[in-house]
Amino acid sequence: MFDYLIVGAGFAGSVLAERLASQLNKKVLIIDKRNHTGGNAYDHYNEEGILVHKYGPHIFHTNSKEAFEYLSQFTAWRPYEHRVLASVDGQLVPIPINLDTINKLYGLSLTTFDVEGFFSSVAENVASVRTSEDVVVSRVGRELYEKFFRNYTRKQWGVDPSELDKSVTSRVPVRTNRDDRYFTDTYQAMPLHGYTAMFEKLLAHPNIKIMLNTAYQDIVDMIPFREMIYTGPVDEYFGYRYGKLPYRSLEFKHETLDKPVHLPAAVVNYPNEHAYTRITEFKYLTGQQHLKTSIVYEYPQAEGDPYYPVPRPENAAIYNRYKKLADATPAVHFVGRLATYKYYNMDQVVAQALTLFRKLSAAKSVQATESTVQELNGSGKVWNDAITDISNNGVH
């Protein structure tokens, strides 16, 4: 009998497997329908020996000391600050939009002090900021919105920014200085030997058994377990009873080129040309030295693996109905990006998993205390064992 069946071996499932096994001595079976662990963060050496991310570039960045220190037990890090260029009006300019972007695009030589005035002069007055379009035009005006955001968003999401919740573009900051880093988090680094190597360490505990190529529907009635942690799509778990939650998907086209470097930065975005949104060159991310280089093109799709929950009010309403069912399902814990229908970065999923672990471990220590009290009522001789039990279970 397993204490936990964990469905999905991405960050959510693997962090919980590791915590439950190593801290509470639980017997865990973790399964994944894919043929590998790591979920969407999975990386591998391709046929040319270059480390690539199968499901698109994954850059680790966080302000959470807890998440960073937790993962640091399972990997060394390579310091890495991500930089992205956008192809606009025949030039490659920094994105997020900063002082250099404006100067290069318009042939100006504004200073930090001038550029705020420039943004104010072009910004539109929007009474109530509701959509992604509102967010951008109220900050940088319609022209920059058209050049950088409108078409990119239409490609990425298949709908106009005016129909998307403001949360989608509020993720894209605008800077008045020359900082061209894509992220400004305190911790920015890549796992030194890659994500998959980190996942192997996370799951290398004798209490953890791994089954790959296994969908939970196929085994759930055959394998005895006490509780389940479910990190797959929540609508799938409940048989799509309130309908399918919409996702945006991507097709990844990987290529290896016979030259050491292809792009001038790790990522180039193409807001206005091509069917793909961006190209990533992996060697920037991994620091690998190689005579060849591998890149990936991302083509947004309506159908395919579920990658991005579509943040629209009607979808949130469907999710809330599923959440009520999830909350009322005892002994099944829904965690991670698909099970909570939210765009989470890796560090947020790690934090979410650690929070659930604390909750589970607090519940276990209450149970342990209650059963100890019952035993103590029956017999005085278990007193010493009980003290040991309580102290083991209480400190997490």
Ligand SMILES: Cc1cc2nc3c(=O)[nH]c(=O)nc-3n(C[C@H](O)[C@H](O)[C@H](O)COP(=O)(O)OP(=O)(O)OC[C@H]3O[C@@H](n4cnc5c(N)ncnc54)[C@H](O)[C@@H]3O)c2cc1C
């Ligand atoms: C293109 C792309 C780029 C990204 N870039 C970044 C980035 O740069 N930085 C960042 O921090 N985050 C990034 N993310 C987000 C990151 O991928 C997620 O935060 C993270 O993977 C979430 O982990 P998870 O465990 O919740 O889900 P997942 O990694 O999706 O893992 C869920 C697992 O459950 C399995 N599963 C589902 N259903 C079943 C079933 N029925 N039976 C068995 N197994 C099942 C799936 O196969 C999957 O392996 C990116 C995501 C995408 C799509």
